Amino acid sequence: MIKLKITGMTCGHCAKTVKIALESVEGVERADVHFPQGYAEVYGKAEVKKLIDAVNKAGYGAEALQEGPEVFIPKEEMYDLFVLGGGSAGFAAAIRAHEIGAKVLIAEKGIIGGACLNRGCIPSKYLIEIANTFFHARNNPFINAEKLNVDMKKIADFKQKLVERLRKEKYWDVLEAYPKIDYLSGEAKILTSNKALVNGKEITFGKSVIAVGSKPTVPSIKGINQVRFYTSDTIFDIDYLPKRLLVIGGGPIGLELGQAFLRLGSEVILVERFDEILPLEERELSSMLRNILQREGMEIITGAKVIGVRQEGNSILLEIEHQGEKGTLVGSDILLAVGRSPNTHDIGLESVGIKTKEGGFIETDEFMQTSNPNFYAAGDCVGKLPLVTVAAMEGGVAAENALLGNKKTVDYATVPRAVFTDPELASVGLKEEEAKNLGFEVDVRVLDFSKVPRAVIGFREEGLVKMVLDVKTRKILGVHVLSSHGAEVIHKAVLIVKHGLTVDDVIGTTDVYPTLSESIKLVAQSFVKDVSKLSCCVS
Ligand SMILES: Cc1cc2nc3c(=O)[nH]c(=O)nc-3n(C[C@H](O)[C@H](O)[C@H](O)COP(=O)(O)OP(=O)(O)OC[C@H]3O[C@@H](n4cnc5c(N)ncnc54)[C@H](O)[C@@H]3O)c2cc1C
Numbered sequence: 001m002i003k004l005k006i007t008g009m010t011c012g013h014c015a016k017t018v019k020i021a022l023e024s025v026e027g028v029e030r031a032d033v034h035f036p037q038g039y040a041e042v043y044g045k046a047e048v049k050k051l052i053d054a055v056n057k058a059g060y061g062a063e064a065l066q067e068g069p070e071v072f073i074p075k076e077e078m079y080d081l082f083v084l085g086g087g088s089a090g091f092a093a094a095i096r097a098h099e100i101g102a103k104v105l106i107a108e109k110g111i112i113g114g115a116c117l118n119r120g121c122i123p124s125k126y127l128i129e130i131a132n133t134f135f136h137a138r139n140n141p142f143i144n145a146e147k148l149n150v151d152m153k154k155i156a157d158f159k160q161k162l163v164e165r166l167r168k169e170k171y172w173d174v175l176e177a178y179p180k181i182d183y184l185s186g187e188a189k190i191l192t193s194n195k196a197l198v199n200g201k202e203i204t205f206g207k208s209v210i211a212v213g214s215k216p217t218v219p220s221i222k223g224i225n226q227v228r229f230y231t232s233d234t235i236f237d238i239d240y241l242p243k244r245l246l247v248i249g250g251g252p253i254g255l256e257l258g259q260a261f262l263r264l265g266s267e268v269i270l271v272e273r274f275d276e277i278l279p280l281e282e283r284e285l286s287s288m289l290r291n292i293l294q295r296e297g298m299e300i301i302t303g304a305k306v307i308g309v310r311q312e313g314n315s316i317l318l319e320i321e322h323q324g325e326k327g328t329l330v331g332s333d334i335l336l337a338v339g340r341s342p343n344t345h346d347i348g349l350e351s352v353g354i355k356t357k358e359g360g361f362i363e364t365d366e367f368m369q370t371s372n373p374n375f376y377a378a379g380d381c382v383g384k385l386p387l388v389t390v391a392a393m394e395g396g397v398a399a400e401n402a403l404l405g406n407k408k409t410v411d412y413a414t415v416p417r418a419v420f421t422d423p424e425l426a427s428v429g430l431k432e433e434e435a436k437n438l439g440f441e442v443d444v445r446v447l448d449f450s451k452v453p454r455a456v457i458g459f460r461e462e463g464l465v466k467m468v469l470d471v472k473t474r475k476i477l478g479v480h481v482l483s484s485h486g487a488e489v490i491h492k493a494v495l496i497v498k499h500g501l502t503v504d505d506v507i508g509t510t511d512v513y514p515t516l517s518e519s520i521k522l523v524a525q526s527f528v529k530d531v532s533k534l535s536c537c538v539s
Contacts, residue, residue: 087114
């Protein structure tokens with residue numbers, strides 16, 4: 001290997017140009033160019049003079065440092081990319097940077113893996129799975145389940161094992177697979193455009209991706225700090241079943257966890273300030289979900305303002321204002337699920353001129369670059385779509401743009417989302433109203449899952465699928481599903497919407513029978529036929 005000192009590079013793009021120049025020289029197998037350290041490692045057999053000439057021709061300076069297997073150590077310990085936060089966005093950024101050939105440092109102040117693994121997607125879906133199994137066993141007409149009960153202590157203990165297993169497989173083992181990614185445990189604070197402090201140690205870097213995530217918002221309700229409350233950060237360690245759980249917030253987290261505890265045996269009262277639960281979803285679907293939850297026993301109070309909270313003995317009293325009247329709800333425990341706030345305070349954003357927007361989320365352009373060109377940001381701390389899939393996409397794009405000066409963007413339009421209640425509410429693409437507002441001439445169909453044989457067989461016929469069609473092109477603009485396993489069913493629709501397929505493409509495709517995802521074909525067929533008059537699988 002031949003090492004060259006390269007001068008004149010000002011950005012990752014320069015590094016790319018130098019790399020191309022070096023790799024054009026006869027005998028060169030590969031060249032790794034390191035910006036901002038300012039050196040290149042050239043593999044293969046090439047004449048040093050020819051290498052220097054090629055670099056000079058590309059507009060940069062070059063001089064031979066040494067030839068041979070020794071590792072060149074730059075004067076300063078410097079990273080190409082410094083990543084603040086070891087969650088999904090941070091890891092995606094680090095892995096992409098490694099693929100590009102960069103030397104990376106991840107600093108993580110808490111537990112490796114971030115929210116999704118430790119206190120989000122994984123523990124919530126685990127709890128929901130147990131709650132649903134329990135509920136369906138008790139409600140199956142042919143199973144005598146009188147003596148069934150759940151052991152919350154065992155559930156919490158096993159959650160820990162599950163999370164530890166995935167932490168090892170998905171994070172620690174992954175770190176080992178990438179030798180140029182260093183990991184430092186400690187809180188990071190930005191000092192200048194090229195320096196940060198982690199645990200008192202000064203870090204020097206070329207570019208940085210901020211991926212510090214978010215935490216549950218604790219609303220400023222009178223008395224909140226005098227009561228014992230749970231958030232999604234703490235509820236998964238609960239080792240008892242709340243007798244009467246008050247849930248504040250009718251978004252995905254409040255509904256998912258509210259229903260899980262209801263099914264495990266708690267009484268649940270949910271309070272939401274908007275007039276409907278899930279106000280961003282198609283109204284037909286969210287209304288049906290509300291009816292299902294209420295029938296199951298959840299008390300849902302919408303359009304309610306929480307005024308105060310206090311503890312009296314073992315009870316928690318929640319004061320609310322609803323339809324102009326004040327009232328008090330009594331519970332044994334309370335879960336706050338009112339949204340997430342970014343972890344952007346005290347990380348030094350102001351010192352380097354990084355702007356934030358409402359709520360403290362980091363402002364970025366479409367390339368994930370912040371108002372300081374050395375810093376990019378990704379994931380929950382940016383506040384675009386609080387999903388782990390989006391965090392990972394943004395992290396990869398941010399790293400690539402930061403290191404190579406590329407202008408990659410994230411396609412948010414066809415990202416699917418799901419609320420893991422049972423039935424699950426999952427969506428992709430445009431809602432009817434959104435499509436109309438964008439000027440499309442729209443046609444829609446809504447199909448009831450009682451028309452889907454697999455749903456009927458499985459006692460799960462409550463649900464709807466809605467399809468939004470562009471009349472002119474016959475392309476499907478959006479699909480919205482409320483059904484058992486809706487988060488699986490939606491994947492078929494993701495491909496349809498992302499690749500601009502028409503309703504006729506869907507009708508002309510054969511599905512497996514009987515399946516829940518057949519619902520997508522059936523709703524497509526309902527644009528051209530009365531599906532209630534079709535025998536099984538007729539196109
Ligand atoms: C209950 C719940 C359920 C969810 N379910 C789903 C789901 O089913 N599907 C889905 O797609 N999404 C789900 N999400 C959302 C998903 O978890 C997040 O969108 C995702 O984890 C965000 O990743 P991130 O990397 O941006 O942030 P995080 O994963 O939060 O990572 C940020 C990391 O930065 C660290 N950090 C913060 N400040 C500093 C600092 N100064 N120095 C060093 N490190 C720092 C934090 O400790 C943290 O580990 C759920 C979230 C919750 C809360």
